[in-house]
Amino acid sequence: MSQLSRDDVLKLASLARLSLGDDEVEQYQKELSSILAYVEQLSTVDTEGLAPTNQVTGLTNVMRDDQVQSYGYEPRDLLNNVPMTEKNQLKVKRMIG
């Protein structure tokens, strides 16, 4: 199933919160299909008895004390990049309706 249809690409774009122009849809249909065809070679590899690898550090459950630490930043410093704020809080567009 590596040949993607136009609808497949539009669905992926929507899931990924991307809007695409018409020419882009056609381009990605072709490019994503060729990438997926390339990675499909993995399906024939014998992996019987092997577990998937999620990470390679060998670390497990790195914990820390649940204590507030000060890094010397004020909330306003961290809100400097936010496009819309109100009362020192992040403001977003209407979500429903």
Next chain:
Amino acid sequence: MSAWKPITQLAADVQAGRTKAVDLVERSLAAIAEHEEYKAIIATLNETAKSRAKVIDEQVANGVKLGRLAGVPFIAKDNFLVFGAETTAASNILRGFTAPYQSTAIERLEAEGAICVAKANLDAFAHGSSTENSDFFTTLNPHDKTRVPGGSSGGSGAAVVLGLAPFALGSDTGGSIRLPASFTGCVGYKPTYGLVSRSGVVAMGSSLDTIGPLAMGVEDAALVLDVMAGKDPLDSTTIAKDPAGYVLPTQALDLTGVTIGVIQEYMTDALSPPIKSEVESAVAKLRAAGAKITQVSLPSLPLGLAVYYVLCPAEVSSNLSRYDGQRYGSFTADAQNLFDSYTRTRETGFGAEAKRRIMVGTYVLSSGYYDAYYKKAQTVRTKIINEFAAVFNKVDYLLGPTAPMTAFKIGENTTDPLQMYLADIMTVSANLAGVPAISIPCGLASGLPVGLQLIAPQHADRKLLQLAQKTEELLS
């Protein structure tokens, strides 16, 4: 291309008052201006760098003992957050984003007296092998302006080779430090996964991302690694530093009893003959110096690229979901609602390669395809890791070329994304296995630099740097 003294020497000169930090910074900024045509740099930090240098010179005058990098200028890839500076990751979506905090790597370098003078160009979000995916401009190769410098840390590689600073920082997810080192002719070090904190570095593929130095010599790279390495409470994937550190001992490595395995899967007939002959000549020199050379096979290595191009986009699609225009970066002011604001911000803010990876990642993680693609790739990853472990029972190090080609022409690989991905075929496996790897200059092929790649087991960074230094000496 003016040469800087070794970093320890520069810092000693500053500490002794023989050289002013201000002059080192001025020299770096002048070199950046002089070589502007190569487009290695996105932004310079003139004022902050000069004022930091002034403070260091005053401290020297007052007899203060400074750190090991006192007054040494450096350049950070523009995916490192540097306090008060714009950090774009060479993407339109992060244009105007001013770092409200600083990456741990930069903090540690500054604590030893180093001075960040500029931010280097990269493929946007470090997605690429040539800097052609930068949303701003393509960096030119210092050896041939019609060719790419490699990527994604291409600006960092070009900067070091042009002498813009004694060292630069890069990030390596699938080869992004080693490939530009190979293409531009410098040393590029990718440490064991987890050795350098990623806190404050724009995330790409979190199970693969590493941070390391690019420099003109192994000694400089080792010192910079030593300063950055070790556990960081702000990155829970970090591991402890080797108690012996990474600063190289004065006594060069004795190759007697050292076994080096030449990776057969990388030395095939398909490899360009001039690259193959440069690598073979390096092997001959190592053998003549006493190393035991053996041919080894890791049969699943050729699958590494396919594994990488499932796992990396999957992690990218997750990491890049945070760029939604609500908290930072570009923003669509006239959007009708929140969904519209997300999609329009991402549509204009992301370049073609970021969108490609986000969509491939979304596909392989989606219900129905997760097992067939993502989980399968994770399992083949295990197979590759097992092969590395088995081969490291027989040899101390692995050796091969860094890339199957030398620097290619600008535009040569931009029409077919898959063709571009092939540049990473010899570098991705070290990221999948989490092992350290280094690229060092190894002669020229048709006038263009060739990179030699040396790989060691996880946590053997010190040992790897020692072999790299010895090899560098034999090749000089």
